[in-house]
Amino acid sequence: QKEVEQDPGPLSVPEGAIVSLNCTYSNSAFQYFMWYRQYSRKGPELLMYTYSSGNKEDGRFTAQVDKSSKYISLFIRDSQPSDSATYLCAMSRIQGAQKLVFGQGTRLTINP
Amino acid sequence: GAVVSQHPSRVICKSGTSVKIECRSLDFQATTMFWYRQFPKQSLMLMATSNEGSKATYEQGVEKDKFLINHASLTLSTLTVTSAHPEDSSFYICSAKTPEKLFFGSGTQLSVL
Numbered sequence: 001q002k003e004v005e006q007d008p009g010p011l012s013v014p015e016g017a018i019v020s021l022n023c024t025y026s027n028s029a030f031q032y033f034m035w036y037r038q039y040s041r042k043g044p045e046l047l048m049y050t051y052s053s054g055n056k057e058d059g060r061f062t063a064q065v066d067k068s069s070k071y072i073s074l075f076i077r078d079s080q081p082s083d084s085a086t087y088l089c090a091m092s093r094i095q096g097a098q099k100l101v102f103g104q105g106t107r108l109t110i111n112p
Numbered sequence: 113g114a115v116v117s118q119h120p121s122r123v124i125c126k127s128g129t130s131v132k133i134e135c136r137s138l139d140f141q142a143t144t145m146f147w148y149r150q151f152p153k154q155s156l157m158l159m160a161t162s163n164e165g166s167k168a169t170y171e172q173g174v175e176k177d178k179f180l181i182n183h184a185s186l187t188l189s190t191l192t193v194t195s196a197h198p199e200d201s202s203f204y205i206c207s208a209k210t211p212e213k214l215f216f217g218s219g220t221q222l223s224v225l
Contacts, residue, residue: 008153036216043118043205043216044156088155095212099146104155 003027006089006103015112019076023089023103026070030091030101033065035074038086038105048074079110114140116208118217125196126225133191133220135206141186142208147179150203162189196224
């Protein structure tokens with residue numbers, strides 16, 4: 001079993017829809033959770049960074065962590081075609097950890 | 113966020129030649145940088161951890177003599193793919209660590225003919 005599981009998709013939704021991306025994990029020691037966005041042939045870009053359980057909002061993006069269920073989510077409101085990318089979840093046990101554990105990535109397409 | 117610059121973005125080389133990829137942290141000092149490899153439609157695979165002033169730490173299964181890493185300063189790490197073969201063709205990405213977060217370069221697409 002992988003430490004972090006993420007549905008690879010692909011996920012295709014119409015413009016304006018609310019998108020929900022999810023990851024589950026098995027290691028209860030993970031405390032820091034990140035979402036990265038990666039456009040094709042580009043390096044990942046840090047979108048959201050959260051610690052422990054709870055919600056964090058940044059513009060159209062909301063990151064949610066449920067440590068009791070070992071489940072994290074990224075919600076995108078009012079999705080735009082420019083949001084089309086691969087979204088990677090990542091997590092670590094300690095802040096500024098040397099190594100992050102990544103999910104497989106979910107390919108998202110927003111259709112105009 | 114912090115900026116990590118990676119060059120070149122794309123390189124095509126002949127089999128048997130060596131290729132060097134540079135990774136620079138532009139607005140912060142990074143004692144630790146990381147090198148990843150990514151195959152199409154797959155996640156990042158950590159290859160090695162580059163430590164300034166010391167030898168790199170390689171992940172299991174990664175040939176250190178094949179993938180030479182040099183971290184000569186607090187802002188520069190290089191990955192050299194030696195005697196490249198077609199199976200080395202891949203997308204290589206570096207990242208650099210601030211005390212809290214990890215930032216990535218834009219990646220290098222290596223194609224070995």
